[in-house]
Amino acid sequence: MTGLSRRRRLAAVAVIALAAVTASACSSSGDDTSDGGGGAYLVWDPYPQFAAESEWVSLLKKCGTTAGVTVERTGYDTTDLTNKALLAAQQGNSPDVLIVDNPVISTLAEAGALTTTDDNKLDVSAMAANLLGAGQSEGKTYGVPIGANTLALYYNKDVLTAAGVDPATVKDWTSLTAALTKVKAAGKKGITFSAIGTEEGSFQFLPWFWGSGAQLTSLDSPQAVSALTLWTDWLKQGHAPNSVINNTQTTSWQEFATGDYAFAENGTWQLANAEKLGFSYGTIPIPANAGGPAPAPTGGEFVSIPVQKNTGRYETSQKLVACLTNADNLLATDTTLSYVAPVTAVQDRQATADPKLKVWVEAVRAAKGRTGDNLGTKYPKISESLWTAVQAALSGGKSPQEALKAAQTAASTR
Amino acid sequence: MLSTKRTSTTTQDQDGAAKAAPPGPPPSRVRRPSRWLAWGFLAPVTIYLAAFYAYPLYRNVELSLREYTVRSFVQGGAPFAGLDNYRTVLSDPAFGPTLWHTLIFTGASLVFQFSIGMALALFFHQHFPLSRTLRALILVPWLLPLIVSASTWSWLLNSDSGLVNAALGAVGIDPVNWLTSPGWSLTSVIIANIWIGIPFNLVVLYSGLQGIPVEMYEASALDGASSWQRFWRITFPLLRPVSTITLLLGLIYTLKVFDIVWIMTRGGPTGSSATLATWSYRLGFGNMLPEFGPGAAIGNLLIVMALIAGLIYIRIERRQHLR
Numbered sequence: 001m002t003g004l005s006r007r008r009r010l011a012a013v014a015v016i017a018l019a020a021v022t023a024s025a026c027s028s029s030g031d032d033t034s035d036g037g038g039g040a041y042l043v044w045d046p047y048p049q050f051a052a053e054s055e056w057v058s059l060l061k062k063c064g065t066t067a068g069v070t071v072e073r074t075g076y077d078t079t080d081l082t083n084k085a086l087l088a089a090q091q092g093n094s095p096d097v098l099i100v101d102n103p104v105i106s107t108l109a110e111a112g113a114l115t116t117t118d119d120n121k122l123d124v125s126a127m128a129a130n131l132l133g134a135g136q137s138e139g140k141t142y143g144v145p146i147g148a149n150t151l152a153l154y155y156n157k158d159v160l161t162a163a164g165v166d167p168a169t170v171k172d173w174t175s176l177t178a179a180l181t182k183v184k185a186a187g188k189k190g191i192t193f194s195a196i197g198t199e200e201g202s203f204q205f206l207p208w209f210w211g212s213g214a215q216l217t218s219l220d221s222p223q224a225v226s227a228l229t230l231w232t233d234w235l236k237q238g239h240a241p242n243s244v245i246n247n248t249q250t251t252s253w254q255e256f257a258t259g260d261y262a263f264a265e266n267g268t269w270q271l272a273n274a275e276k277l278g279f280s281y282g283t284i285p286i287p288a289n290a291g292g293p294a295p296a297p298t299g300g301e302f303v304s305i306p307v308q309k310n311t312g313r314y315e316t317s318q319k320l321v322a323c324l325t326n327a328d329n330l331l332a333t334d335t336t337l338s339y340v341a342p343v344t345a346v347q348d349r350q351a352t353a354d355p356k357l358k359v360w361v362e363a364v365r366a367a368k369g370r371t372g373d374n375l376g377t378k379y380p381k382i383s384e385s386l387w388t389a390v391q392a393a394l395s396g397g398k399s400p401q402e403a404l405k406a407a408q409t410a411a412s413t414r
Numbered sequence: 415m416l417s418t419k420r421t422s423t424t425t426q427d428q429d430g431a432a433k434a435a436p437p438g439p440p441p442s443r444v445r446r447p448s449r450w451l452a453w454g455f456l457a458p459v460t461i462y463l464a465a466f467y468a469y470p471l472y473r474n475v476e477l478s479l480r481e482y483t484v485r486s487f488v489q490g491g492a493p494f495a496g497l498d499n500y501r502t503v504l505s506d507p508a509f510g511p512t513l514w515h516t517l518i519f520t521g522a523s524l525v526f527q528f529s530i531g532m533a534l535a536l537f538f539h540q541h542f543p544l545s546r547t548l549r550a551l552i553l554v555p556w557l558l559p560l561i562v563s564a565s566t567w568s569w570l571l572n573s574d575s576g577l578v579n580a581a582l583g584a585v586g587i588d589p590v591n592w593l594t595s596p597g598w599s600l601t602s603v604i605i606a607n608i609w610i611g612i613p614f615n616l617v618v619l620y621s622g623l624q625g626i627p628v629e630m631y632e633a634s635a636l637d638g639a640s641s642w643q644r645f646w647r648i649t650f651p652l653l654r655p656v657s658t659i660t661l662l663l664g665l666i667y668t669l670k671v672f673d674i675v676w677i678m679t680r681g682g683p684t685g686s687s688a689t690l691a692t693w694s695y696r697l698g699f700g701n702m703l704p705e706f707g708p709g710a711a712i713g714n715l716l717i718v719m720a721l722i723a724g725l726i727y728i729r730i731e732r733r734q735h736l737r
Binding site: 079082083086089090103107108112113196197198199241242243245246255258377379380381383384388391392394395396397 | 483484485487489568572573575591593594595596679680681682683684685686699700701702703704
């Protein structure tokens with residue numbers, strides 16, 4: 001019996017010890033990473049699709065070896081990464097290198113979580129100015145683009161041929177709507193896009209918004225109303241399906257892949273999937289109202305160096321980033337991601353290697369950063385008002401005019 | 415649970431102390447470690463509760479009382495804002511409609527889940543051939559991950575290629591924009607949520623039915639009660655304790671339903687299917703520039719709503735006991 005009670009007491013001691021160990025483990029893990037000096041450098045990226053043996057990860061490892069350190073890489077889901085990065089900055093355990101979606105850069109910069117090129121001595125002179133814009137605010141640069149993607153119009157050659165439409169004639173909004181009318185008359189569906197009530201919806205609407213000559217600082221201008229009217233009329237006349245209101249870019253692509261649609265607004269990242277379509281496709285730039293390619297928003301990620309307690313780590317981080325963004329590695333990375341490189345010389349190499357990329361290179365050169373024009377952290381508010389207006393008009397709740405007026409009020413008061 | 419644990423430890427301690435007393439030191443010295451022992455047993459659950467319940471709750475309240483920007487979230491030093499975040503949320507033009515949607519969503523879901531669940535429980539209580547298999551099949555919605563069922567519903571209800579509209583078309587009814595028209599989106603998410611909630615109600619009510627003695631029914635049958643009377647006079651009153659806890663759990667669960675709505679409509683179009691839970695998420699995480707303060711404020715309002723429901727439940731419980 002004494003043995004039993006002793007065993008109980010032992011168990012209790014073990015429980016307490018375990019609790020104490022857990023508690024101390026929790027508290028010590030915090031200062032573990034900020035300690036610095038060690039050989040391991042942390043890299044976070046939004047490419048969870050790449051496994052440990054992928055080219056991307058071996059490139060990271062190779063750059064680490066060149067810089068004399070080991071690289072520990074974690075891939076997160078894009079939307080997850082913003083919150084993770086903010087939390088890590090709050091806890092003081094940010095990664096050494098953070099690769100993140102470009103509009104997030106201004107948010108993280110506002111939070112004081114990123115170093116500027118003045119601190120980390122990164123050379124960004126080779127980068128295309130319209131792409132770099134998304135990472136700049138008040139004259140400071142917070143990161144370097146690793147690759148860019150943007151939007152264009154994919155078309156189904158079979159549907160267009162059957163309807164008697166020559167894609168080369170689609171130069172402006174009038175000719176595009178005329179093409180859609182012909183397609184509808186031939187018994188096929190016109191165009192699909194994504195107008196969902198998230199950032200994706202604004203991203204897809206922006207080429208039309210900017211292509212009308214509108215500015216994000218004035219959401220209710222007559223030009224803006226004309227862009228939203230274009231979309232609303234397409235829905236009313238049956239050129240675009242009602243499901244666009246709830247479409248993500250992926251579901252919109254799935255609609256296009258059925259082969260019923262003549263056009264689809266989608267991005268560079270679908271190129272690999274486009275090869276798997278059961279029909280032949282082509283791409284044209286999104287036309288502006290008055291003709292010529294409309295400025296589409298730039299997508300794609302930035303490589304940034306988050307603030308560390310131990311500023312001595314920046315030197316190695318800078319070497320890692322410089323390695324990731326040198327011309328040859330950019331070409332390799334952007335080919336695997338099916339992105340357009342942020343450097344003009346590399347863009348030309350991509351276009352020669354694959355002529356299909358030519359449209360995309362042109363589109364990227366005409367593209368604009370969403371957070372550019374010194375909007376920075378004002379952009380998220382404006383964008384939320386904008387996608388709400390698009391949804392209100394497309395679902396028939398409000399006229400384009402009313403919807404945009406409400407959006408401008410909402411964006412300017414907050 | 416806690417109290418029984420404590421009494422059992424003390425009896426063990428006295429037991430242990432009594433055995434150890436004859437050869438060892440005076441009892442007062444043995445008493446001491448025994449108190450430590452009691453704390454030792456309490457420690458795991460206390461640490462767990464503090465780390466995973468008390469602290470997050472405290473942080474959420476704190477978040478809602480300070481004016482956080484991304485900068486002050488990371489760098490610290492967010493100014494104390496009192497009830498400003500609550501004022502912002504309550505005066506937002508979206509608050510009224512969103513609260514209304516939450517109430518309709520919760521109310522309609524509970525009424526239908528409960529009545530359909532009850533009907534099915536009574537149906538399966540009759541033990542006909544294959545009833546076990548069928549009951550197991552009805553549980554499937556409960557077992558599916560929410561992301562799967564919500565995505566499936568959004569495919570079914572798609573305006574252009576959805577199965578529901580195709581079926582309606584076959585009967586000659588015009589297609590309905592289930593998820594994309596402000597008039598229908600809330601109904602659509604409610605339908606999906608009812609479907610997901612039925613199995614839970616079925617299981618709990620069915621097990622409640624097992625507890626009703628068969629003699630009651632036999633006696634009432636001898637007295638010539640109709641099946642309708644049997645339900646209202648025997649089944650329903652005897653099932654009341656099970657029913658109230660089912661409804662309470664359903665209420666707490668439905669108030670905070672987020673995944674189904676977010677996956678199916680993102681609370682849209684233009685907030686027409688937004689509930690307090692999706693609104694809170696949108697403010698805190700659905701935007702590139704998070705607004706933690708108002709988001710946390712809505713979260714706390716939801717907790718308060720669930721708490722009030724819990725208090726009402728305890729009230730009803732007590733009244734039933736008194737009777």
